Amino acid sequence: MTSPTVLTPALADFVTSHLSIHLAASDDRGIATLVRGLGCRRDPTTASRLRMLVAAPQAEPVLRALATNGRIAVVFSEPESHRTVQLKGHDAHRVERDPDDTALLAPYINTMVSRLATVGTPEAFVRALLHCPTEALCIVRFTPDEVFGQTPGPQAGQRLATGSALP
């Protein structure tokens, strides 16, 4: 089922461009839960995988559900344009954080401060929203095997064929 070509260079560039992120997982009772993401980068060893940053205390129910079945959905949205995509995968799990993950948090937050300033959100608000002590930062790694366009409009939710233009 996993297709190594889902994460095209264009898609990878988009989802790693410091966007607004939410991760969802569902437990074995069919209850989905979610948490805000704090950054995303390509896995340096496997280019088809993404590493998602989350704050462990906030992500606790999500991490618990991922540990049982690995099913994940992640939505990425560019606040200024509302361009949005959703990626799904089946192999999500928590991995060790490395120094490059930790180094991603500050630039992620700084870019989000700039992006959200364009829609009138104060810097202090964005910094409080995305604040995470290093020791609380944890990493979820997964291989996207489906991608959906989710920019608001009647086409939202449609599966994008591999390599098709982003919405």
Next chain:
Amino acid sequence: MNTVLNLDSLRSCLEGILPAGLATCAPDGTPNVTYVSQLMYVDPEHVALSFQFFNKTRENILANPHATVLMMDPDTAARYRLSIRYLRTETAGPLFERMKATLAGIASHTGMAGVFRLRGADIYRVLAIEAVPGHSLPPPVARAPLLPALRRSVDALAGCRSLEHLIDTLAQCLERHFGITHQMLLMADATRQRLYIVASRGYASSGAGAEIPYGVGVIGVAAREQTPIRIIFPAAEYAYSRAIREQLEGGELADRLEASIPLPGLPDPSSQLAVPVRAGDRLMAVLYVESDQQYRFDYDMEDALVALCAMLGPCMCALQFEALDDDGTPATPARPPPDAAAPPLRVRYFAQDGSIFLDDTYLIKGVAGSILWALLQDHEALGRCEFSKRELRLDPRLRLPEVADNLDARLILLSRRLADREADLRIEKAGRGRIRLALARPVSLIAGGVQAA
């Protein structure tokens, strides 16, 4: 549900200022996550989510009603997870209309006007609320509390002894106790399904007599659905300058644009709130307040004005009848008779719609027009200047509805409209349930004829 965290204390998270996230789960266990355009407070145990597009979320909740919302406080950035269960979708009615108006504001605010179209209001029961750990900002400095303002206003309204006094006191209270500088009170005419302005504050002209059809704009929707409508961002499709003109231009009234009183109002309000005023099941009026400031009226302000209007409605109803005998206001001293040598004021009346033109300029129409015409006819034929409200109520020429005639409100409107026009013709109080026709020059009455407009 958690006894400390409850929806009533988290309503600012449900204003649509910041988008919330929504996670659902397909029958095969696959999660789905989206942004929600609008998450709205319904009551302490329910929220509504806007349903705009047929998509995976829609498919999922119809198959598996459990979902989770991640929302945040727009002031402090505190986050909350709501465990919710889908119950039903409403596609018409008060809740749907409230959501539609709110969504119009959110769409304008987020540059999505023309993209967002509400198909339905999805109602969910809130099963649990969880505070998500993390940093947050201190809460904003509290504004002046609303309960003392409400209490002072209720006390003031309770002391009113006439409808006119009540209307003026309401306007004063909104200004002094709530700091509301732009406001209108519109009386409901159920027979014609229209509202007419009887009082306003904060505008260059009072607009007394200007009309809004039920269903048009924030005020008309609040009247038709008998529910408060509140928008906290500019929402072009609900702005009156546009809504009324579009409706008139497209309809049978297109040729009558000139024969109407201009609506007062801010050209592009950033916040709007319309609250129906009811006595029992009957719509008496709509109170409308607006502001150039975004998010000027929050849920608490809506609560306060709804509570105030809940008291206003029965007061209005009672005073309309009590005022027949003694409205508690002193008579205006009689004026000297008109200058017989002055050129007469030409008063033209069209029985078809009760419209009146003074020297070819439109004055008013409907019941208020018929009242003025009847007074002028009696003045011409019998030389009368004073009239009792009791006899007016029984006068078949006025075509008043048998119940809920709103005679007193129409007399207030007529008197204010004549004052706005600075006409040489006034309606004044003559004490103890009586009114007086005051003329500064003779009148010449012309019935019918071709509509001048």
